[in-house]
Amino acid sequence: MVSDAPHEEDSTPQNSAVRELARLWVQSQSVISAYITANILDVQHAEDLVQEVAQVVAEKFDSFDRTRSFISWALGIARNRVLKYYRARARDRLVLSENALAKLEEALEHVGQEAEERRAALKVCLERIQGRRREVLEMRYSQNAKVADIAQRFGMSSDGVFVMLHRIRKVLYGCIHRQLAQEGTG
Amino acid sequence: MSDESELDLLLSRYLDGSVNADELAQLESRLISDEQFAQHFSRWCLLHRQISELFTESVLHEIMNQFIQGSPALPKKALSQLTAANKQTAGPMKLAFSDERRSRANSPLLFWRRWSVLGVAAAVLLAVSLWIFQQRSNSWLSEVPTARDVDVNNVVATLTQAVDAVWDPRGPAFHPGQLFCKGSHVALKSGMVKLTFECGAEVVLQGPCDFVAESQMMGVLKSGKITAHVPHRAFSFAIRSPGVDFVDLGTAFGVSVGSNGRTELHVFEGEVLCSQEKKEATDHTDVIHVTADKAVEFQSPGGESSDIAFDKEQFARLIAVRRTAEAPPKSLVPSKLALWLAADADVQTDANHRVVTWPDILYGDNRSAEDATQIDESARPTFVPNALNGHPAVRFDGKSNYIVTTPLETTDDQTVFCVCQFSPNAYDKNRRWGGQILNYDGPPSREANGFLSNTLHPGVLQIGEPLLAEEFKPTLLTGQVFAGFVGSAIVESGRVDTRQVGAELPVVVSYLYDYTHGRAVLSINGRDSGEARAFAPQAITSRKIIGRHAWKELFFQGDLAELLIYNKALSPSELADTTAYLADKYSIPLDSNVAAK
Numbered sequence: 001m002v003s004d005a006p007h008e009e010d011s012t013p014q015n016s017a018v019r020e021l022a023r024l025w026v027q028s029q030s031v032i033s034a035y036i037t038a039n040i041l042d043v044q045h046a047e048d049l050v051q052e053v054a055q056v057v058a059e060k061f062d063s064f065d066r067t068r069s070f071i072s073w074a075l076g077i078a079r080n081r082v083l084k085y086y087r088a089r090a091r092d093r094l095v096l097s098e099n100a101l102a103k104l105e106e107a108l109e110h111v112g113q114e115a116e117e118r119r120a121a122l123k124v125c126l127e128r129i130q131g132r133r134r135e136v137l138e139m140r141y142s143q144n145a146k147v148a149d150i151a152q153r154f155g156m157s158s159d160g161v162f163v164m165l166h167r168i169r170k171v172l173y174g175c176i177h178r179q180l181a182q183e184g185t186g
Numbered sequence: 187m188s189d190e191s192e193l194d195l196l197l198s199r200y201l202d203g204s205v206n207a208d209e210l211a212q213l214e215s216r217l218i219s220d221e222q223f224a225q226h227f228s229r230w231c232l233l234h235r236q237i238s239e240l241f242t243e244s245v246l247h248e249i250m251n252q253f254i255q256g257s258p259a260l261p262k263k264a265l266s267q268l269t270a271a272n273k274q275t276a277g278p279m280k281l282a283f284s285d286e287r288r289s290r291a292n293s294p295l296l297f298w299r300r301w302s303v304l305g306v307a308a309a310v311l312l313a314v315s316l317w318i319f320q321q322r323s324n325s326w327l328s329e330v331p332t333a334r335d336v337d338v339n340n341v342v343a344t345l346t347q348a349v350d351a352v353w354d355p356r357g358p359a360f361h362p363g364q365l366f367c368k369g370s371h372v373a374l375k376s377g378m379v380k381l382t383f384e385c386g387a388e389v390v391l392q393g394p395c396d397f398v399a400e401s402q403m404m405g406v407l408k409s410g411k412i413t414a415h416v417p418h419r420a421f422s423f424a425i426r427s428p429g430v431d432f433v434d435l436g437t438a439f440g441v442s443v444g445s446n447g448r449t450e451l452h453v454f455e456g457e458v459l460c461s462q463e464k465k466e467a468t469d470h471t472d473v474i475h476v477t478a479d480k481a482v483e484f485q486s487p488g489g490e491s492s493d494i495a496f497d498k499e500q501f502a503r504l505i506a507v508r509r510t511a512e513a514p515p516k517s518l519v520p521s522k523l524a525l526w527l528a529a530d531a532d533v534q535t536d537a538n539h540r541v542v543t544w545p546d547i548l549y550g551d552n553r554s555a556e557d558a559t560q561i562d563e564s565a566r567p568t569f570v571p572n573a574l575n576g577h578p579a580v581r582f583d584g585k586s587n588y589i590v591t592t593p594l595e596t597t598d599d600q601t602v603f604c605v606c607q608f609s610p611n612a613y614d615k616n617r618r619w620g621g622q623i624l625n626y627d628g629p630p631s632r633e634a635n636g637f638l639s640n641t642l643h644p645g646v647l648q649i650g651e652p653l654l655a656e657e658f659k660p661t662l663l664t665g666q667v668f669a670g671f672v673g674s675a676i677v678e679s680g681r682v683d684t685r686q687v688g689a690e691l692p693v694v695v696s697y698l699y700d701y702t703h704g705r706a707v708l709s710i711n712g713r714d715s716g717e718a719r720a721f722a723p724q725a726i727t728s729r730k731i732i733g734r735h736a737w738k739e740l741f742f743q744g745d746l747a748e749l750l751i752y753n754k755a756l757s758p759s760e761l762a763d764t765t766a767y768l769a770d771k772y773s774i775p776l777d778s779n780v781a782a783k
Contacts, residue, residue: 030235037238038231041203087676088738094205100214104231107224111232118229119236126240142241147202166198173194173233 021061024070025054030119031071031112032078035105039082039095043144049085053078071112075105117183118176125175133168140165193223197230340367343383343399344592346557347507347534347543350377352393362534362543363561363590366399373397374410380507381405382592385420386554387434389413390504400426411442413454413504417554419595419727430484433459440501452481452496454505460484460491511549517767519760520550525594525730525751527558529578533569540566541580544589544732551753556594558732560587567733573745574607574692575773584611584621584743588733590628594751595727598701600647601752601761605768607692608661608744619740620651620658624749627668627736628729645669645679645722646736649697652683653740661686663715665697665708669722679722680706684715692747694768694776699724700755712765713777747772 033050040046056077064073079101086095096104129137136154139145147165151158196213199205205213216223345364353359354373366372366381374393381389384402391397395410405412406426416423416434423434427443430451437456443449451458453476460474460482474491476482481496498505509532514520526547534543540563546555560566567587573579582588604623612621627646645667652664666681680699687693687710696709699720706720732749734741748768756764769776 030232033239034228034231034235037235038201043238094207094210096210096217097214100217103218103224104228107221107228108231111225111228114229115232115236118232119240122233122236123240126237137237138241141238147204162199162202162204165202166195169198169201169230169233169237170194172237173230176233 017061021058025057025074028071028074028112030115031108032074034115035075035078035108036082038104039101040085045085049078049081052081056081069109071109072105075109079105114180117180121176121179121183122172124179125172128175129168129172133164136161136164137168194230197227201230201234341365341384342368342370342402343381343389343405344559345379346382346388346555346559346592347380347390347545348377349379349507351379352376354394361561363559368399368401370399371397372399378504378507380557382555382557383420383423384593385423386417386556386593386595387420387423388415388508388555389425390507392504407441407443409443409445411440411501411504413440413501414438415508415554429462429486429489431461433461435459440498440504442500447486449484450481450494451476451483452498452501453478454498454501462491508555509545509547511547514549515767515771517763518549519752519756519764522752522754523550523552523750524596524753525556525591525749526552527732527749529569529573529580529747533578533580535569536563536566538563539569541569541589542566544580546591556591556730558589558591558730560589570745574605574747577747577772579607579745579747581609581745582621582733582742584609584741587741588731590732591730593628593727594730595753596626596647596725596730596751597753598644598699598723598725599753599755600697600699600724601754601756602647602649602665602695602697602699603748603750603764603768604649604695604746605692605748605772605774606695606742606744606746608687608689610689612660612689612743614660617660617743618655618658619738620653620662620664621740621742622648622650622653622731622735623733623742623746624649625731625734625736626724626726626728628731629736631736644726645677645724647697647699647724648735649695650735650740650742653735653738659686661688663687663693663695663708663710665699665706666718667699667706667720667722667724677722679724680718680720682706682708682716682718684708684710689744692772692774694765694772694774696761696765698755698761702755709761709765711769711774711777712762 029050032053033046036049036053037043037046040049053074057074060077064070079098082101083098132154136150139150139153140147145153147158147161150156151161154161156164193213193216196205196209199209200213213227217227218224343366345360345362345366348360348362351360352375354375357371357373360372360379372379372381372391372395374391374395374397376393378390378392381391381397381399383389383399383405387403389397389405390413392411395412396408397410397412398406398408400406403420403422404424404426405414408428412425414423414425414434415438416436418436421434421436425432425441427441427449428447430449432439432441432451435457437458438454439456439458440452440454441449451460455478457478458476460476462474462484474482479496481494482491483494484491511526526549527544528547529544531547532545533541534545536542541560544558546552546557548555565586565588567583567589568581569578570581571578573581580589602624606623625646625648632646646669647665647667649663649665651660651662652658663684664681667679669677669679682697693710694712696707698705698707698709700706701720701723704720706718708715730751732742732746748771750764766776768774
């Protein structure tokens with residue numbers, strides 16, 4: 001048998017389940033990633049947790065009740081991983097309670113339907129951030145720099161960087177809103 | 187500032203990790219009570235994530251384009267960025283699989299992984315996640331250069347020892363620590379090797395030998411000479427030869443198969459059942475029982491059997507591969523001994539004095555050898571001849587060194603002895619987490635593989651420094667059975683913390699976990715350092731990890747000269763005798779109060 005020969009479309013139940021899992025994960029991944037990134041400060045650890053959740057979802061997919069929402073189920077797994085992460089290491093920040101996390105999951109599940117549109121709008125909006133504000137944003141998000149390091153780099157106070165980041169986000173948030181509204185009326 | 191604006195600022199502060207307790211309470215209160223705000227909050231979370239994704243996307247596009255095009259030069263900025271990011275993950279809380287990650291730090295697979303994680307192509311993430319899933323399941327295998335793909339579910343045996351082994355050039359060469367999956371072919375030209383099956387059966391091959399590890403309970407000897415020592419838990423372990431199947435009934439035996447098909451069986455202990463294949467469909471299967479000190483031969487496959495003179499001597503070299511205590515000390519308790527590693531007993535090293543195999547010494551009830559091995563050169567500890575009061579010890583560097591036994595059956599009641607000392611580097615200012623000397627959650631780790639939900643049953647015995655940063659003190663010794671979580675609380679059964687024992691100060695540590703009577707005691711140099719309630723069962727057959735935590739990169743930093751595991755709670759006198767023996771052997775002063783008794 002030639003192992004690398006092209007495979008015909010396989011319609012076995014196992015492959016069917018893999019395709020279903022792929023479809024559901026693609027639809028949910030941005031929300032799950034957003035949930036984890038919001039609650040885990042360290043970017044690399046957040047990435048690891050996303051991987052872990054993907055792993056557990058793949059492992060337990062056989063037991064997933066198809067009458068339930070996949071996002072809700074996967075977010076539940078993500079919450080357990082986040083809580084386990086909190087327990088397993090010293091917390092480097094204050095974090096939401098379990099009840100608040102559950103509430104956030106519900107809301108994210110609802111908002112998740114907008115994720116792709118919001119991402120496309122954000123892409124346009126990001127182009128409008130220029131100059132020092134863009135450099136700060138890039139340093140924060142592209143290089144995962146700490147606020148203190150950004151402050152030192154630009155000769156600002158840490159509070160100043162916090163405020164600047166907040167204002168940029170606020171601008172982007174408003175811009176996305178307007179973009180989506182225009183598309184809706186267009 | 188309006189209420190909404192103020193809350194938005196708090197959202198930003200939460201995402202940047204700078205929110206204070208009052209602000210968090212304010213956010214939580216609103217999040218729980220206000221559906222609209224909850225959705226607003228979640229949109230901020232999406233924004234936070236998507237900014238990160240979009241910023242990284244362009245860099246990764248560049249990397250992927252160059253990778254796909256086979257360019258030898260990656261963009262410097264991107265590479266340095268990824269390298270920096272990688273450094274961040276080098277902390278001790280990295281999952282155990284970071285070994286695999288580290289080894290691939292500059293490999294294309296890492297790029298694939300990051301590419302996927304950042305969500306540029308979610309479908310790729312799934313594929314990579316499945317890959318990661320495979321890697322994690324096989325993480326402890328991934329460090330092993332295998333001649334064929336090893337599926338964690340198909341591991342049947344481990345190569346635990348090699349003595350002057352020369353491999354048949356037509357087949358793969360193996361090293362101690364190698365894991366074999368179902369159907370693995372072992373072709374030995376000369377020398378000897380020992381395979382320890384997952385069931386506990388030990389099979390020593392002498393070259394030239396052609397052998398197949400068929401399953402966890404069966405090996406196929408095509409030609410050559412072997413011995414098999416089969417513990418009770420592996421009852422009915424079988425060796426198949428071209429014409430005869432040998433089924434163990436609680437035994438030790440030797441088999442040789444000549445090139446002409448002539449097969450001999452010599453039974454050293456117990457009884458072996460020989461089952462010959464039928465020549466024709468109408469024939470009855472011949473079954474012969476051969477008992478200790480007896481031998482039979484089969485002239486050809488399916489041919490007649492005949493009694494021959496018992497000759498154990500021809501297997502003497504193979505039998506000697508298993509390390510038996512020659513002159514065990516009288517004060518060492520033989521009852522229920524499960525593992526005995528001593529650095530002065532035939533530790534096998536590579537050319538750089540790094541430990542390849544630390545053999546389990548057979549003595550008393552320890553009748554099966556669960557040797558500890560390390561196939562990964564970079565993870566091998568070092569053998570140091572005069573490490574501990576003039577005695578040899580195995581030195582763990584605190585960064586990557588550890589060894590793993592083959593599956594060892596341990597019980598709810600345990601007594602563990604270690605003779606060890608911490609190295610001066612244990613006081614490195616950068617250390618924030620404790621290292622472990624012994625951990626029972628050997629690969630495949632139940633916890634790391636997601637089998638842990640709330641309570642872990644059975645629990646995991648651990649000895650070493652306290653793991654968590656808030657509890658960590660260098661050289662402070664702790665014994666416990668980790669039993670999972672209840673809510674956010676860690677369930678630790680029988681946890682006893684002793685004192686900081688210091689660096690370069692050899693100590694005899696004993697940890698007694700008496701589940702039957704509900705108590706655990708940790709002692710240093712014979713003095714009880716504390717007692718705790720032992721309420722969690724822990725009986726399990728698992729690989730025992732020596733020198734690190736099961737899945738966190740938390741390594742022991744020091745020397746280990748001797749390790750004994752008993753499958754029972756030793757009595758006070760047994761505990762005292764064994765402690766005294768070890769203290770005397772290594773010239774370690776017992777605590778004055780104990781010595782006075």
